[in-house]
Structure formats: C-alpha cells, structure tokens
C-alpha cells in the first residue's frame with residue numbers, strides 16, 4: 001500500500017462550495033440568539049478576570065491592547081499562559097482546544113518536546129544568535145530543497161511579509177519588469193506594496209492607510225479564479241513596463257477561503273510562461289501543511305519562486321524565507337561588500353541558529369510522523385462532523401476543507417466582494433459583527449479558531465479531540481437564530 005503523502009484526501013468540489021456559499025450570502029444572517037449570546041458574553045465577565053485585568057493594563061501601553069492581528073478583540077482578548085499539544089490554557093485556568101495553531105505553524109501540536117529539546121540544546125551551546133554562519137542554516141536549506149526541488153536556493157528571513165517583499169524585489173530585479181499581479185482578497189503580509197485588496201476582492205487601496213499611492217502603483221489584482229481577467233492584465237502590462245510576477249496563495253485567497261479549482265495553478269503557470277512572467281507561490285500557510293512537498297508538490301506545479309514562513313521554523317520565532325530558481329535567488333547574495341549588483345535584503349536575526357535548528361528538526365519530525373497527513377485526517381473528521389451538524393439543524397452555513405485547513409462560513413462576510421458594491425456596503429458590518437460573535441461564542445465554549453471562520457488542525461488532534469470539539473461546535477451552531 002502506498003503511504004498518503006498529502007493532507008488533502010479528496011480535492012473539494014469547488015463548484016458545489018461556491019453554490020452553497022452563494023446560497024449563504026443570499027439569505028439574511030443567522031446570528032446566535034440574543035439570550036444565548038448574552039450567556040456567552042457573561043463567560044468573559046465571570047470566568048476571565050485575569051485576562052480582563054491584563055488587557056485593561058495593556059490598553060494603556062499597547063495599541064488596541066493586543067499585538068497580534070489574529071487575537072480576538074471581542075469582547076476582549078484572552079491571554080494565554082500555557083500551550084501543550086492540542087490545548088491552550090488562559091491565566092484563569094480555562095482550557096481551550098487550539099484551532100488557531102498560532103496562525104498555522106504548530107503542525108506537530110504546541111510545544112512539541114523533540115523539537116523543544118533540540119532548541120534548548122542549541123541555546124545551551126550557541127545561544128540564539130551570533131550574526132555569523134551556522135551549520136543549521138545549511139541543513140535547513142538542504143532539507144527544504146529535498147522536499148521542494150523547485151527551491152534550488154533558499155534565503156531565510158524573519159517573516160512571511162519580509163519574504164514576500166524579497167520575492168517581489170527578486171522578480172523585478174531578474175525580469176527587469178515592474179508590475180506585480182495578485183488575486184483580490186489574498187493576504188501576502190503587510191508590506192507597502194501588498195496591502196492592496198486585502199480580504200475583499202476589488203477593494204484595492206481600501207486598507208492602505210499610511211501607504212503612499214506610489215507604493216502600490218505597480219500592484220494589480222484580478223478577481224479570484226478570473227483567469228480571463230488575468231490574461232487581459234498581462235496583455236495590457238506589456239505596454240506598461242511588463243509583469244514581473246504573478247503571486248498566488250495556491251489553494252486560494254485567505255488560505256483557500258475562496259477555493260481555487262484544481263487546475264487553476266496549472267493555468268496560471270501557463271499564462272506566466274506565455275508572458276515571460278515569474279510565478280510566485282506564497283506557501284506561507286500551505287508549505288509543509290499540505291504535505292512535505294507543499295502545495296506545489298500536491299498540484300504538481302513548479303513555481304519560479306516560493307515564499308515560505310510559519311512551519312519553516314516549527315512555530316519558533318523568525319519564520320520566513322524565499323527560495324526558487326538559482327538564477328533568481330542568487331541576486332540575494334549576502335555578506336559584507338556588494339557592488340550594487342545584488343537585490344538588497346537582510347535582517348539582524350535572519351537565519352539565526354535557534355530558528356534554523358527548530359525548523360530543521362520540526363520538518364524532520366513532520367516527515368517522520370507524517371504529520372501533514374495526520375493533521376489532514378483530523379481536518380476531514382472535523383469538516384464531516386461540522387457538515388453533519390449543519391445538516392441536522394437545517395442551517396445555511398458552509399463547511400469545507402483543504403486537508404488541515406478547515407473553513408466554517410457562518411456569516412459569509414469573507415465572501416462579499418465589489419462585484420456587488422451595494423450589498424458590500426450594506427452587509428459588511430453586520431456580517432463581520434456576526435463573525436466576531438461566533439468567534440466569541442466558540443471561545444466561551446472552549447474553542448479557539450482563526451477569526452471565527454477557520455480552523456487549522458494539527459497532528460495532536462486525535463479523534464477524541466475532534467469529537468470533543470464537535471460537541472462544543474454543536475452547542476454554538478444549534479443556537480443560531482431560526483427564521
């Protein structure tokens with residue numbers, strides 16, 4: 001019997017998913033009944049005193065009282081004190097099943113001992129950083145190349161955001177072209193040129209506060225899956241300085257919230273070849289989560305450049321890197337000196353020994369344990385369970401997954417776009433608020449999700465953990481308003 005290599009056991013039927021999502025969007029929202037919502041909010045007032053006190057203090061010194069974009073603000077952020085395997089604990093002693101997974105990197109479960117031991121060993125010998133070369137930089141780059149042969153060379157950086165910046169700079173330096181095309185709604189970090197059409201396709205500079213027009217002047221978007229529109233942009237760009245790269249999240253914007261048909265990436269690859277444009281796969285989420293070969297292995301596509309993050313340092317700090325064709329990546333040659341020939345990137349803590357040793361052993365452990373596939377099976381079980389709950393209670397909600405990336409759309413806010421500006425203007429706020437309420441209700445029930453509409457599963461999510469989670473989800477979903 002061949003061992004399953006990738007987390008996706010069956011590719012989602014995207015036509016069916018979009019039909020169900022359209023149905024969800026065409027209905028009035030079904031928020032949690034008011035009385036039940038009040039009970040969920042009471043949880044925060046009565047059971048989370050320590051978190052509340054910490055947050056009250058933090059409000060005075062930290063903008064918004066919280067540092068991380070994926071932390072819940074509603075009604076206030078919960079502090080986390082302990083993490084282990086599939087669970088998190090807050091300072092008031094409440095326990096949560098962790099489907100945030102720190103935004104994706106902890107595929108082995110939180111605080112996985114075999115990796116932690118190697119990190120401690122490194123701290124005791126070399127300390128976290130010296131600013132000089134360490135053998136684990138080499139070992140990690142070689143390992144990534146073994147899993148993703150398209151990564152002929154690899155340059156490690158501090159975050160996904162930095163690595164996207166580097167990929168774009170490298171693509172421009174190599175092709176000597178200017179334009180970058182992304183998919184509307186996709187997230188590629190928060191660099192000046194990429195805060196463009198975030199979350200909601202068609203919205204361009206809507207979130208670009210503090211970013212001069214010039215910084216996004218060469219960034220363009222096309223609507224999700226609209227390959228005709230992509231082609232039209234590529235044609236037009238020939239007259240406007242050319243397209244340096246097309247950048248995609250390979251399962252679709254926002255980690256597959258708007259999923260792509262299976263052959264989407266192949267068609268984008270073909271277009272890039274036709275127009276002499278580089279294809280950048282942003283595998284910050286999918287890299288190693290979909291399988292050790294990433295989305296590129298799963299779809300059988302060779303991107304020119306790959307952006308990595310999250311899993312490459314196993315959940316330890318400084319997760320980012322860009323790899324790909326040697327002739328492009330060599331423009332990032334580092335070290336003292338330089339002639340103006342190279343594309344300048346860097347970072348005091350980039351590729352520090354701690355991140356490299358953590359990433360190296362995390363990836364080896366993920367390979368040894370087949371973690372991506374185990375996490376994918378947990379994602380399948382969670383999705384099937386959610387679909388059964390949705391059906392049982394006659395709800396319009398939509399659950400689907402790409403392996404360990406599980407989507408649960410209840411408010412549909414993530415699917416609004418500028419195709420229908422009136423609907424967007426009218427419904428963005430109430431649908432967004434419903435999603436916040438869902439997130440709070442899940443939290444009060446002992447479930448931490450990604451922004452109330454997505455769950456990442458890990459190897460630590462045994463059948464028992466998933467069944468426990470489904471019980472909790474049913475409590476929340478069953479309290480949705482009836483019509």
Ligand SMILES: Cc1ncc(COP(=O)(O)O)c(C=O)c1O
Pocket residue numbers: 103158159160161162164187188189190249255282283284285309310319320
């Ligand atoms: C697809 C994608 N690209 C880039 C980034 C940015 O990575 P970072 O948060 O490490 O800067 C993220 C972060 O969630 C992401 O999901």
